[in-house]
Amino acid sequence: MKRRTLMSALPLLAAPMAFGAATKGEIRVGFQKGGLLPLVKVRGLLEQRLAPLGWSVVWREFPAGPQLLEAFNVDAIDVGVTGSPPPIFAQAARADFVYIAAEPGQPHSEAVLVKPDSPLRAIADLKGRRIGLQKGSSSHYLLLASLAKAGLTLRDVQPVYLSPADARAAFERGAIDAWVVWDPYLTFAQAATKARVLADFSVLAPESPPWSFYEARRGFAAAHGALLREHVIPVLAEAGRWANEHREESARLVAPRFGVPEALLLQLGQRVRYGAVPLTSAIAADQQRIADAFHAQGLIPARIPVKDAFWGG
Template sequence: MSSGLSRRSLARRSFALLAAGLATALAAAPALAQEKVVRIGYQKYGTLILLKNKGLLEARLKPLGYTVKWAEFPAGPQLLEALNAGAIDFGNTGEAPPIFAQAAGAPLVYVGFEPAAPQGEAILVPKDSPLKTVADLKGKTVALNKGSNVHYLLVKALEKAGVAYADIKPAFLTPADARAAFERGAVDAWAIWDPFQAAAEKTIEARQLADGTGIVSNYQFYFSTKAFVDQAPQVVDAVLAGVAEVGAWVKANPKAAAAEFSPLIGIPAPILEVALARQQYDVKPLTPDVAAQQQQVADAFAALGLIPKPVRIADALRAPKS
């Protein structure tokens, strides 16, 4: 009998411990469910890297129960590949990468844009190059990052000069590899954006054949995914508000911004001041005019066979807030 009581007592104690453990686990479950993360992709230059460096966004998102995970990418196409793969929730690029991404089926949503900065990208040649105009690029090799904003600059600059895109030889290289090829004379020209553009102009006296003035707008766009916009629109708005706050600071303090950028990207502050002066650093909801210009980019790439199918920018716009 004593043994039976002992076994019953042990069973009661075991059940009590199990029940207590289950209650603790159930109590912890809501807390764990509230530990949400927004994953943001950024490049070495732009407002998002400053937003990361200043730590402003974390404070904005804490009341919403979100933390931030940052991921660096070498250029826009790689960033949007990650968005398409579900590896990030938010990021920004120039005009061309979202066209390629949308054509590949990426569920991206345009959530904002920065005003035009046509001087922030250019087609460069070495200082002693015999090439004097964009028309001189016929039959020449041009380095560029495939699917980046300068891809569209090159297409439109050639069109304006009366040169078919098929009449040049594109060399698809990342900015670092393109700079190396440009310096050793392996390519005739280089289509590139700031701050790499400003660095090449200053350090090796690269010469412009053309920048975007009168050719392209060179907008910067901010993106999320349809799923994340639907799930957490308030988080998207908080990120955009952080971008606007940092952008206003850059415009008001260009020297301080250049000094903060310099160690992050390894380019001297005086060069960065030149690059910063070419940007607008603001963020706004897309307007019908900007969406129409982006559709022109998509149509140009489709006509050249650079994307596998036409895309409709309207299909990727954020729905108006109710």
């Protein structure tokens, strides 16, 4: 059978970017606007660690996790980080990646938003409404879980699958009734529009919000496991500890990249904790529950064994 691609599983994504294959001694890192990696990039931490070993670092930005994971499938990046759902969709599509480390979930770093003057006051009020979100993203699961807690399913609402930038435009002009999005888009949107939060993981799963994951192209992990285990993952773990202890300096370093006030990034940083941690059977079980929820809604075609994509190192 011809292998399904992530793009066929998520037809509303943009076409894969035309990146070249890796050269010897080059590691290509996929990142998004939020999370730890922009700080790692600004501080040059991977470059400092890997240059003495003869490796250079190439950084490639993506608008969301699904697009980043598709880049593994077309040999455009070697390492990246996403929220919890994108690798589930990618594994269901037999994408070319493995999980290599995890990062603790954040209860307030994504939310279901409505405008401040919206008549919607609870998730149950979303019935029949148009809701903007990135398909296959971490916010997809937040919406799924929020609706389930209110006794609803995706069939009770009108999902409108949009990238974060397109969703914000639709939200601001009233083309959608609610928007589900993650940081930094969440923090930026709240500051600009005074959007109101209907739900986040602090209510749905306050003690165990979904993990984020660092991933690698399967072939890269097989060929360069020692590089990942002894250098890349330790850099991410240490960078996370530093960011957690130096929030003001982190905001100062990253603010010019976003073109937003440091105070806004500091506000964002106060509600997250960074740092790569080893994969465990408990983390696999948490991720499996999310995968099973997507399968139960018919969003992935078959039940997937999440742990099959966990890297052994």
